[in-house]
Amino acid sequence: MDDLERELRRTFEERASRMPDNAPLPESLRRDVLRARRRKATAIGGAAVVSVAAIVAGLVLRANGTTERVDTIAPATTTLPPTTSTTIASGPPQCTAVTVTFEGSQGATGSEIGSFWVRNPGSSPCVLHGDIEVDLLDDNGQVVKTVTPPPAAGVSVVLEPHPEEPTNPPPSGLASFDLRWHELDLANGGAPCPQAVTPTTVRATFDHGAAQATTGSTPRDGSFSIKACNGEIDMSPLRPLT
Amino acid sequence: MSTVTSRLEAAGGGTDRLAELYARHIPGARRFAYLLCGDEQAAADIAQEAFLRVAGRVGVLRNADAFPSYLRATVRNVARMRARALAREGSRVDRHQRLYAAEPETAVDDIRDDDLWRSVTQLPDRQRTALVCRFYLDLSERDTARVLSCRPGPQTSHVSRGLATLRENRSSDG
Numbered sequence: 001m002d003d004l005e006r007e008l009r010r011t012f013e014e015r016a017s018r019m020p021d022n023a024p025l026p027e028s029l030r031r032d033v034l035r036a037r038r039r040k041a042t043a044i045g046g047a048a049v050v051s052v053a054a055i056v057a058g059l060v061l062r063a064n065g066t067t068e069r070v071d072t073i074a075p076a077t078t079t080l081p082p083t084t085s086t087t088i089a090s091g092p093p094q095c096t097a098v099t100v101t102f103e104g105s106q107g108a109t110g111s112e113i114g115s116f117w118v119r120n121p122g123s124s125p126c127v128l129h130g131d132i133e134v135d136l137l138d139d140n141g142q143v144v145k146t147v148t149p150p151p152a153a154g155v156s157v158v159l160e161p162h163p164e165e166p167t168n169p170p171p172s173g174l175a176s177f178d179l180r181w182h183e184l185d186l187a188n189g190g191a192p193c194p195q196a197v198t199p200t201t202v203r204a205t206f207d208h209g210a211a212q213a214t215t216g217s218t219p220r221d222g223s224f225s226i227k228a229c230n231g232e233i234d235m236s237p238l239r240p241l242t
Numbered sequence: 243m244s245t246v247t248s249r250l251e252a253a254g255g256g257t258d259r260l261a262e263l264y265a266r267h268i269p270g271a272r273r274f275a276y277l278l279c280g281d282e283q284a285a286a287d288i289a290q291e292a293f294l295r296v297a298g299r300v301g302v303l304r305n306a307d308a309f310p311s312y313l314r315a316t317v318r319n320v321a322r323m324r325a326r327a328l329a330r331e332g333s334r335v336d337r338h339q340r341l342y343a344a345e346p347e348t349a350v351d352d353i354r355d356d357d358l359w360r361s362v363t364q365l366p367d368r369q370r371t372a373l374v375c376r377f378y379l380d381l382s383e384r385d386t387a388r389v390l391s392c393r394p395g396p397q398t399s400h401v402s403r404g405l406a407t408l409r410e411n412r413s414s415d416g
Protein backbone atom coordinates (compact mmCIF):
# COMPACT_ATOMS: atom_id res chain seq x y z
CA MET A 1 0.00 0.00 0.00
CA ASP A 2 1.51 3.33 -0.99
CA ASP A 3 1.14 6.76 0.55
CA LEU A 4 -1.81 7.70 -1.62
CA GLU A 5 -3.78 4.63 -0.63
CA ARG A 6 -3.04 5.21 3.05
CA GLU A 7 -4.05 8.83 2.76
CA LEU A 8 -7.19 7.80 0.91
CA ARG A 9 -8.17 5.45 3.72
CA ARG A 10 -7.53 8.18 6.27
CA THR A 11 -9.55 10.71 4.28
CA PHE A 12 -12.48 8.36 3.89
CA GLU A 13 -12.44 7.49 7.59
CA GLU A 14 -12.24 11.11 8.61
CA ARG A 15 -14.99 12.19 6.24
CA ALA A 16 -17.29 9.31 7.08
CA SER A 17 -16.93 9.96 10.80
CA ARG A 18 -18.81 13.21 10.30
CA MET A 19 -22.06 11.39 9.79
CA PRO A 20 -23.96 10.87 13.06
CA ASP A 21 -24.26 7.36 14.46
CA ASN A 22 -27.46 7.65 16.44
CA ALA A 23 -30.27 6.47 14.27
CA PRO A 24 -33.63 5.65 15.81
CA LEU A 25 -36.11 4.37 13.27
CA PRO A 26 -38.50 7.23 12.38
CA GLU A 27 -42.12 6.21 12.84
CA SER A 28 -42.98 7.56 9.40
CA LEU A 29 -40.33 5.35 7.80
CA ARG A 30 -41.62 2.32 9.68
CA ARG A 31 -45.08 2.99 8.28
CA ASP A 32 -43.70 3.47 4.78
CA VAL A 33 -41.78 0.19 4.91
CA LEU A 34 -44.75 -1.79 6.16
CA ARG A 35 -47.00 -0.19 3.58
CA ALA A 36 -44.52 -1.03 0.81
CA ARG A 37 -44.44 -4.64 1.96
CA ARG A 38 -48.20 -4.86 2.06
CA ARG A 39 -48.42 -3.38 -1.41
CA LYS A 40 -45.94 -5.86 -2.81
CA ALA A 41 -47.57 -8.76 -1.00
CA THR A 42 -50.87 -7.64 -2.49
CA ALA A 43 -49.37 -7.55 -5.97
CA ILE A 44 -47.88 -11.00 -5.55
CA GLY A 45 -51.12 -12.35 -4.16
CA GLY A 46 -53.12 -10.75 -6.95
CA ALA A 47 -50.86 -12.26 -9.57
CA ALA A 48 -51.13 -15.65 -7.90
CA VAL A 49 -54.92 -15.45 -7.78
CA VAL A 50 -55.10 -14.49 -11.44
CA SER A 51 -52.72 -17.30 -12.39
CA VAL A 52 -54.68 -19.88 -10.44
CA ALA A 53 -57.94 -18.58 -11.91
CA ALA A 54 -56.51 -18.82 -15.42
CA ILE A 55 -55.32 -22.37 -14.82
CA VAL A 56 -58.67 -23.42 -13.36
CA ALA A 57 -60.53 -21.76 -16.22
CA GLY A 58 -58.31 -23.55 -18.71
CA LEU A 59 -58.93 -26.90 -17.07
CA VAL A 60 -62.68 -26.30 -16.97
CA LEU A 61 -62.77 -25.29 -20.61
CA ARG A 62 -60.74 -28.32 -21.58
CA ALA A 63 -63.12 -30.58 -19.65
CA ASN A 64 -66.25 -28.99 -21.19
CA GLY A 65 -65.00 -28.46 -24.70
CA THR A 66 -63.17 -25.47 -26.00
CA THR A 67 -65.66 -22.71 -25.34
CA GLU A 68 -69.19 -22.29 -24.16
CA ARG A 69 -71.83 -22.01 -26.88
CA VAL A 70 -74.68 -19.63 -26.16
CA ASP A 71 -77.68 -19.17 -28.39
CA THR A 72 -78.77 -15.63 -29.02
CA ILE A 73 -82.25 -14.66 -27.96
CA ALA A 74 -84.64 -13.92 -30.76
CA PRO A 75 -86.24 -10.48 -30.82
CA ALA A 76 -89.64 -10.39 -29.15
CA THR A 77 -91.33 -8.98 -32.22
CA THR A 78 -90.72 -12.00 -34.35
CA THR A 79 -91.73 -15.61 -34.18
CA LEU A 80 -88.71 -16.85 -36.00
CA PRO A 81 -86.71 -19.35 -34.00
CA PRO A 82 -83.12 -18.57 -33.17
CA THR A 83 -81.10 -19.14 -36.26
CA THR A 84 -77.67 -17.92 -35.24
CA SER A 85 -75.24 -18.80 -32.53
CA THR A 86 -71.97 -17.35 -31.37
CA THR A 87 -69.16 -18.19 -29.00
CA ILE A 88 -68.21 -16.00 -26.08
CA ALA A 89 -65.42 -16.15 -23.58
CA SER A 90 -66.42 -16.95 -20.04
CA GLY A 91 -66.12 -14.36 -17.26
CA PRO A 92 -67.55 -10.92 -16.62
CA PRO A 93 -67.71 -8.36 -19.42
CA GLN A 94 -65.31 -5.47 -19.85
CA CYS A 95 -66.07 -2.53 -17.53
CA THR A 96 -67.32 0.46 -19.47
CA ALA A 97 -68.44 2.70 -16.61
CA VAL A 98 -66.44 3.09 -13.42
CA THR A 99 -65.89 5.77 -10.81
CA VAL A 100 -62.59 6.88 -9.34
CA THR A 101 -62.29 8.47 -5.92
CA PHE A 102 -59.30 9.96 -4.17
CA GLU A 103 -58.92 8.38 -0.76
CA GLY A 104 -56.24 10.61 0.69
CA SER A 105 -52.49 10.73 0.77
CA GLN A 106 -49.74 9.97 3.20
CA GLY A 107 -46.24 11.31 3.14
CA ALA A 108 -42.82 10.94 4.66
CA THR A 109 -39.29 11.98 3.81
CA GLY A 110 -40.52 14.36 1.17
CA SER A 111 -42.57 11.77 -0.71
CA GLU A 112 -46.35 11.64 -0.91
CA ILE A 113 -48.47 8.69 -1.97
CA GLY A 114 -52.09 9.29 -2.94
CA SER A 115 -54.50 6.37 -3.07
CA PHE A 116 -57.35 6.08 -5.55
CA TRP A 117 -60.20 3.58 -5.50
CA VAL A 118 -61.90 2.33 -8.65
CA ARG A 119 -65.54 1.25 -8.25
CA ASN A 120 -68.09 -0.41 -10.49
CA PRO A 121 -71.37 1.52 -9.99
CA GLY A 122 -73.31 -0.91 -12.17
CA SER A 123 -75.44 -3.85 -11.09
CA SER A 124 -73.30 -6.74 -12.32
CA PRO A 125 -69.60 -7.61 -12.11
CA CYS A 126 -67.25 -6.42 -14.81
CA VAL A 127 -63.54 -6.70 -15.43
CA LEU A 128 -60.69 -4.26 -15.99
CA HIS A 129 -57.72 -5.79 -17.74
CA GLY A 130 -54.98 -3.78 -16.06
CA ASP A 131 -54.25 -1.14 -18.69
CA ILE A 132 -54.45 2.32 -17.16
CA GLU A 133 -53.39 5.84 -18.04
CA VAL A 134 -53.86 8.82 -15.74
CA ASP A 135 -54.21 12.44 -16.86
CA LEU A 136 -53.66 15.20 -14.32
CA LEU A 137 -56.05 18.06 -15.11
CA ASP A 138 -55.95 21.71 -14.12
CA ASP A 139 -58.89 23.95 -13.20
CA ASN A 140 -59.83 24.27 -16.86
CA GLY A 141 -59.82 20.57 -17.46
CA GLN A 142 -56.61 20.78 -19.47
CA VAL A 143 -54.13 17.94 -19.21
CA VAL A 144 -50.99 19.11 -17.39
CA LYS A 145 -49.37 15.72 -17.12
CA THR A 146 -50.01 12.14 -18.19
CA VAL A 147 -48.79 9.27 -16.07
CA THR A 148 -48.67 5.55 -16.80
CA PRO A 149 -47.47 2.65 -14.64
CA PRO A 150 -44.50 0.49 -15.59
CA PRO A 151 -45.28 -1.43 -18.79
CA ALA A 152 -46.97 -4.80 -18.48
CA ALA A 153 -47.34 -4.37 -14.74
CA GLY A 154 -51.12 -4.35 -14.38
CA VAL A 155 -53.31 -7.33 -13.60
CA SER A 156 -56.93 -7.99 -14.48
CA VAL A 157 -59.34 -7.05 -11.73
CA VAL A 158 -62.95 -8.15 -11.46
CA LEU A 159 -65.01 -5.27 -10.05
CA GLU A 160 -68.03 -6.32 -8.04
CA PRO A 161 -71.07 -4.05 -8.34
CA HIS A 162 -71.08 -1.26 -5.74
CA PRO A 163 -73.82 1.23 -6.62
CA GLU A 164 -73.15 3.15 -3.40
CA GLU A 165 -69.83 4.79 -2.62
CA PRO A 166 -68.02 2.42 -0.25
CA THR A 167 -66.58 3.50 3.07
CA ASN A 168 -63.41 2.51 4.84
CA PRO A 169 -62.53 -0.31 5.38
CA PRO A 170 -63.26 -1.04 1.75
CA PRO A 171 -65.41 -4.00 0.71
CA SER A 172 -64.05 -6.57 -1.69
CA GLY A 173 -64.35 -6.15 -5.41
CA LEU A 174 -62.71 -2.74 -5.78
CA ALA A 175 -59.53 -1.86 -7.64
CA SER A 176 -56.98 0.77 -6.70
CA PHE A 177 -53.90 2.57 -7.86
CA ASP A 178 -51.49 5.01 -6.25
CA LEU A 179 -49.80 8.16 -7.44
CA ARG A 180 -46.45 9.09 -5.90
CA TRP A 181 -44.88 12.51 -6.01
CA HIS A 182 -42.37 14.68 -4.15
CA GLU A 183 -43.45 18.02 -2.73
CA LEU A 184 -39.89 19.13 -2.08
CA ASP A 185 -37.11 19.47 -4.59
CA LEU A 186 -35.26 16.31 -3.59
CA ALA A 187 -32.76 16.67 -6.40
CA ASN A 188 -31.83 19.94 -4.78
CA GLY A 189 -31.38 18.65 -1.26
CA GLY A 190 -35.03 18.94 -0.26
CA ALA A 191 -35.30 22.66 -0.93
CA PRO A 192 -38.73 24.25 -1.47
CA CYS A 193 -39.92 23.44 -4.94
CA PRO A 194 -39.51 26.24 -7.49
CA GLN A 195 -41.96 24.76 -9.99
CA ALA A 196 -44.61 22.18 -9.27
CA VAL A 197 -47.49 20.57 -11.13
CA THR A 198 -50.66 21.06 -9.07
CA PRO A 199 -53.61 19.37 -10.75
CA THR A 200 -57.10 19.76 -9.34
CA THR A 201 -58.58 16.57 -10.72
CA VAL A 202 -57.35 13.22 -11.96
CA ARG A 203 -58.78 11.40 -14.98
CA ALA A 204 -58.13 7.69 -15.35
CA THR A 205 -58.56 5.85 -18.64
CA PHE A 206 -58.78 2.07 -18.51
CA ASP A 207 -58.13 -0.62 -21.09
CA HIS A 208 -57.30 1.72 -23.97
CA GLY A 209 -60.40 3.84 -23.56
CA ALA A 210 -62.95 1.18 -22.70
CA ALA A 211 -63.75 3.07 -19.52
CA GLN A 212 -62.86 6.49 -18.19
CA ALA A 213 -63.54 8.33 -14.96
CA THR A 214 -62.54 11.62 -13.35
CA THR A 215 -62.26 12.33 -9.65
CA GLY A 216 -64.46 14.98 -8.13
CA SER A 217 -62.74 18.26 -7.44
CA THR A 218 -63.76 17.94 -3.78
CA PRO A 219 -63.11 14.44 -2.53
CA ARG A 220 -64.89 13.25 0.53
CA ASP A 221 -61.87 13.47 2.79
CA GLY A 222 -61.22 17.02 1.67
CA SER A 223 -57.49 16.55 1.36
CA PHE A 224 -57.04 16.36 -2.38
CA SER A 225 -53.74 18.07 -2.98
CA ILE A 226 -51.11 16.98 -5.45
CA LYS A 227 -48.03 19.12 -5.72
CA ALA A 228 -45.55 17.27 -7.88
CA CYS A 229 -42.22 19.05 -7.79
CA ASN A 230 -40.79 19.57 -11.27
CA GLY A 231 -43.70 17.52 -12.61
CA GLU A 232 -42.09 14.32 -11.35
CA ILE A 233 -44.86 11.89 -10.52
CA ASP A 234 -45.25 8.18 -11.05
CA MET A 235 -47.91 5.61 -10.39
CA SER A 236 -48.48 2.03 -9.36
CA PRO A 237 -50.14 -0.55 -11.59
CA LEU A 238 -53.86 -1.18 -11.24
CA ARG A 239 -54.47 -3.87 -8.64
CA PRO A 240 -57.25 -5.39 -6.56
CA LEU A 241 -57.95 -3.41 -3.42
CA THR A 242 -57.58 -5.60 -0.34
CA MET B 243 -53.28 -11.33 1.83
CA SER B 244 -52.81 -10.45 5.44
CA THR B 245 -51.66 -14.03 5.91
CA VAL B 246 -48.92 -13.49 3.35
CA THR B 247 -47.83 -10.28 5.04
CA SER B 248 -47.88 -11.71 8.52
CA ARG B 249 -45.96 -14.76 7.33
CA LEU B 250 -43.30 -12.55 5.82
CA GLU B 251 -43.09 -10.44 8.94
CA ALA B 252 -42.82 -13.54 11.05
CA ALA B 253 -39.95 -14.62 8.82
CA GLY B 254 -37.91 -11.65 9.91
CA GLY B 255 -39.65 -8.50 8.81
CA GLY B 256 -41.57 -7.57 11.95
CA THR B 257 -41.51 -4.04 13.23
CA ASP B 258 -39.06 -4.73 16.07
CA ARG B 259 -36.81 -6.49 13.63
CA LEU B 260 -37.15 -3.47 11.41
CA ALA B 261 -35.97 -1.12 14.15
CA GLU B 262 -33.06 -3.42 14.86
CA LEU B 263 -32.06 -3.53 11.19
CA TYR B 264 -32.33 0.22 10.96
CA ALA B 265 -30.20 0.85 14.02
CA ARG B 266 -27.59 -1.64 12.86
CA HIS B 267 -27.27 -0.68 9.23
CA ILE B 268 -28.34 2.90 8.72
CA PRO B 269 -25.20 4.56 10.22
CA GLY B 270 -22.99 2.66 7.80
CA ALA B 271 -25.33 3.39 4.93
CA ARG B 272 -25.22 7.09 5.74
CA ARG B 273 -21.43 7.12 5.81
CA PHE B 274 -21.25 5.21 2.54
CA ALA B 275 -23.75 7.60 0.96
CA TYR B 276 -21.80 10.57 2.24
CA LEU B 277 -18.60 9.31 0.65
CA LEU B 278 -20.47 8.91 -2.63
CA CYS B 279 -22.28 12.25 -2.68
CA GLY B 280 -20.28 14.52 -0.35
CA ASP B 281 -23.35 16.14 1.20
CA GLU B 282 -24.43 15.24 4.74
CA GLN B 283 -28.11 16.02 4.33
CA ALA B 284 -28.32 14.32 0.97
CA ALA B 285 -26.50 11.31 2.39
CA ALA B 286 -29.05 10.98 5.19
CA ASP B 287 -31.89 11.16 2.66
CA ILE B 288 -30.21 8.66 0.35
CA ALA B 289 -29.64 6.18 3.15
CA GLN B 290 -33.23 6.50 4.30
CA GLU B 291 -34.65 6.05 0.82
CA ALA B 292 -32.40 3.05 0.22
CA PHE B 293 -33.51 1.49 3.51
CA LEU B 294 -37.14 2.00 2.56
CA ARG B 295 -36.58 0.33 -0.80
CA VAL B 296 -34.73 -2.67 0.58
CA ALA B 297 -36.74 -3.20 3.75
CA GLY B 298 -39.94 -2.73 1.76
CA ARG B 299 -39.15 -5.65 -0.50
CA VAL B 300 -41.12 -8.71 0.35
CA GLY B 301 -38.91 -11.64 1.16
CA VAL B 302 -35.59 -9.81 1.32
CA LEU B 303 -35.42 -10.09 5.06
CA ARG B 304 -35.72 -13.85 5.00
CA ASN B 305 -31.98 -13.81 4.49
CA ALA B 306 -30.74 -11.20 6.92
CA ASP B 307 -27.14 -11.77 5.86
CA ALA B 308 -27.94 -10.39 2.43
CA PHE B 309 -29.37 -7.17 3.81
CA PRO B 310 -26.12 -5.14 3.96
CA SER B 311 -25.25 -6.15 0.42
CA TYR B 312 -28.67 -5.14 -0.90
CA LEU B 313 -28.52 -1.91 1.07
CA ARG B 314 -25.07 -0.94 -0.26
CA ALA B 315 -26.10 -1.53 -3.85
CA THR B 316 -29.30 0.41 -3.33
CA VAL B 317 -27.50 3.31 -1.66
CA ARG B 318 -25.22 3.52 -4.65
CA ASN B 319 -28.14 3.41 -7.08
CA VAL B 320 -30.12 6.06 -5.23
CA ALA B 321 -27.04 8.29 -5.01
CA ARG B 322 -26.41 7.83 -8.72
CA MET B 323 -30.00 8.65 -9.61
CA ARG B 324 -29.80 11.82 -7.55
CA ALA B 325 -26.58 12.83 -9.24
CA ARG B 326 -28.20 12.24 -12.62
CA ALA B 327 -31.20 14.32 -11.64
CA LEU B 328 -28.89 17.13 -10.59
CA ALA B 329 -26.99 16.95 -13.82
CA ARG B 330 -30.18 16.75 -15.85
CA GLU B 331 -31.50 19.90 -14.33
CA GLY B 332 -28.23 21.64 -14.92
CA SER B 333 -28.20 22.80 -11.36
CA ARG B 334 -25.21 21.02 -10.02
CA VAL B 335 -23.03 24.10 -10.07
CA ASP B 336 -25.77 26.17 -8.46
CA ARG B 337 -26.23 23.49 -5.86
CA HIS B 338 -22.60 23.60 -4.87
CA GLN B 339 -22.56 27.35 -4.91
CA ARG B 340 -25.52 27.43 -2.59
CA LEU B 341 -23.94 24.80 -0.40
CA TYR B 342 -20.78 26.81 -0.13
CA ALA B 343 -22.65 30.02 0.55
CA ALA B 344 -24.83 28.42 3.20
CA GLU B 345 -22.18 26.55 5.16
CA PRO B 346 -18.77 27.96 4.38
CA GLU B 347 -17.14 26.68 7.53
CA THR B 348 -18.16 23.07 6.96
CA ALA B 349 -18.18 22.81 3.20
CA VAL B 350 -15.93 25.25 1.40
CA ASP B 351 -13.08 25.38 3.82
CA ASP B 352 -12.96 21.67 4.41
CA ILE B 353 -12.93 20.88 0.74
CA ARG B 354 -10.35 23.51 -0.03
CA ASP B 355 -8.19 22.26 2.79
CA ASP B 356 -8.44 18.70 1.63
CA ASP B 357 -7.21 18.45 -1.93
CA LEU B 358 -7.44 14.68 -1.95
CA TRP B 359 -11.12 14.73 -0.95
CA ARG B 360 -11.78 17.36 -3.58
CA SER B 361 -10.14 15.18 -6.20
CA VAL B 362 -12.21 12.21 -5.06
CA THR B 363 -15.43 14.19 -5.40
CA GLN B 364 -14.51 15.00 -8.99
CA LEU B 365 -13.93 11.39 -10.04
CA PRO B 366 -16.47 9.64 -12.26
CA ASP B 367 -19.16 7.83 -10.33
CA ARG B 368 -17.91 4.28 -10.89
CA GLN B 369 -14.30 5.10 -10.04
CA ARG B 370 -15.31 6.92 -6.87
CA THR B 371 -17.61 4.10 -5.82
CA ALA B 372 -14.93 1.51 -6.50
CA LEU B 373 -12.40 3.45 -4.40
CA VAL B 374 -14.83 3.79 -1.51
CA CYS B 375 -15.64 0.08 -1.66
CA ARG B 376 -11.98 -0.83 -1.72
CA PHE B 377 -10.42 1.64 0.70
CA TYR B 378 -13.28 2.40 3.07
CA LEU B 379 -15.52 -0.64 3.13
CA ASP B 380 -12.71 -3.12 2.39
CA LEU B 381 -15.09 -5.13 0.25
CA SER B 382 -14.06 -8.17 -1.72
CA GLU B 383 -13.96 -8.00 -5.51
CA ARG B 384 -17.23 -9.88 -5.70
CA ASP B 385 -19.01 -7.60 -3.25
CA THR B 386 -17.63 -4.52 -4.96
CA ALA B 387 -18.85 -5.83 -8.30
CA ARG B 388 -22.27 -6.34 -6.75
CA VAL B 389 -22.37 -2.71 -5.60
CA LEU B 390 -21.31 -1.58 -9.07
CA SER B 391 -23.77 -3.96 -10.74
CA CYS B 392 -21.05 -5.45 -12.90
CA ARG B 393 -19.13 -8.71 -13.18
CA PRO B 394 -16.09 -9.22 -10.95
CA GLY B 395 -13.04 -7.88 -12.75
CA PRO B 396 -13.91 -4.49 -14.24
CA GLN B 397 -14.02 -2.87 -10.83
CA THR B 398 -10.27 -3.34 -10.46
CA SER B 399 -9.76 -1.14 -13.48
CA HIS B 400 -12.04 1.46 -11.94
CA VAL B 401 -9.85 1.42 -8.84
CA SER B 402 -6.69 1.66 -10.94
CA ARG B 403 -7.99 4.49 -13.06
CA GLY B 404 -9.27 6.34 -10.01
CA LEU B 405 -5.94 6.06 -8.27
CA ALA B 406 -4.15 7.16 -11.43
CA THR B 407 -6.32 10.26 -11.67
CA LEU B 408 -5.72 11.10 -8.03
CA ARG B 409 -1.96 10.73 -8.50
CA GLU B 410 -2.11 12.89 -11.58
CA ASN B 411 -4.05 15.59 -9.77
CA ARG B 412 -1.67 15.43 -6.87
CA SER B 413 1.40 15.82 -9.04
CA SER B 414 -0.14 18.70 -10.98
CA ASP B 415 -1.16 20.44 -7.73
CA GLY B 416 2.26 19.87 -6.22
